[in-house]
Amino acid sequence: TQLLEQSPQFLSIQEGENLTVYCNSSSVFSSLQWYRQEPGEGPVLLVTVVTGGEVKKLKRLTFQFGDARKDSSLHITAAQPGDTGLYLCAANDYKLSFGAGTTVTVRA
Amino acid sequence: NAGVTQTPKFRVLKTGQSMTLLCAQDMNHEYMYWYRQDPGMGLRLIHYSVGEGTTAKGEVPDGYNVSRLKKQNFLLGLESAAPSQTSVYFCASRTGVGYEQYFGPGTRLTVT
Numbered sequence: 755t756q757l758l759e760q761s762p763q764f765l766s767i768q769e770g771e772n773l774t775v776y777c778n779s780s781s782v783f784s785s786l787q788w789y790r791q792e793p794g795e796g797p798v799l800l801v802t803v804v805t806g807g808e809v810k811k812l813k814r815l816t817f818q819f820g821d822a823r824k825d826s827s828l829h830i831t832a833a834q835p836g837d838t839g840l841y842l843c844a845a846n847d848y849k850l851s852f853g854a855g856t857t858v859t860v861r862a
Numbered sequence: 863n864a865g866v867t868q869t870p871k872f873r874v875l876k877t878g879q880s881m882t883l884l885c886a887q888d889m890n891h892e893y894m895y896w897y898r899q900d901p902g903m904g905l906r907l908i909h910y911s912v913g914e915g916t917t918a919k920g921e922v923p924d925g926y927n928v929s930r931l932k933k934q935n936f937l938l939g940l941e942s943a944a945p946s947q948t949s950v951y952f953c954a955s956r957t958g959v960g961y962e963q964y965f966g967p968g969t970r971l972t973v974t
Contacts, residue, residue, distance in 0.1 A: 758904075760904075763902070785961065787961060787962070794967070794968070795967055795968070796866075796952050796954070796965025796966055796967055796968055797905070797952075797963075797965050798965070799962045799963070802960075802961060802962065842904060842905070844905075846961045850895075850905075850907070850961070850963060851907075852897075852904040852905040852906075853904055854902055854903055854904040855904050
């Protein structure tokens with residue numbers, strides 16, 4: 755099982771600000787996923803990154819996979835209250851290993 | 863399509879009682895999973911199944927049993943509930959190709 759560390763654990767920002775959350779491991783990932791979970795619901799997949807150095811954009815969200823495939827980041831530009839939620843990274847195998855998550859709160 | 867559904871949504875048990883959580887998916891997915899989610903610990907895998915009739919242990923299997931008699935259903939059983947099993951339980955499924963997992967809405971279980 756790969757140990758995934760996410761930082762920071764909590765992040766509270768004002769609407770319109772930018773934020774970055776991180777996911778790190780001592781192991782190399784074959785691929786990695788980012789999920790967002792809203793209160794009272796299950797996680798929903800945002801993106802899967804596969805290639806070292808890969809950058810994917812999803813509207814105001816930018817996902818980067820480290821060159822060595824041991825780390826990943828999620829950057830949100832001009833955050834909105836609708837971005838509030840728990841962001842989870844997960845490393846892929848035939849099963850997923852999840853990080854503990856970053857709770858993001860965007861204040862209006 | 864309903865996706866992944868879980869029954870019940872909430873449950874309160876007394877220590878020592880038993881119960882079964884039901885997960886159903888209508889996407890014809892091969893793989894199904896049971897996770898528990900606790901504050902500050904993310905999602906931890908309890909048991910999983912790679913196909914009808916097969917099950918395997920995950921990261922935290924003790925105190926739980928599972929069955930996958932039909933492809934669309936994955937049952938999680940607690941034979942003798944303990945307060946340490948108070949948690950939110952999520953079921954997920956995916957196809958045999960690709961890694962995206964589809965999650966149910968969760969079951970909040972409290973053991974007193």
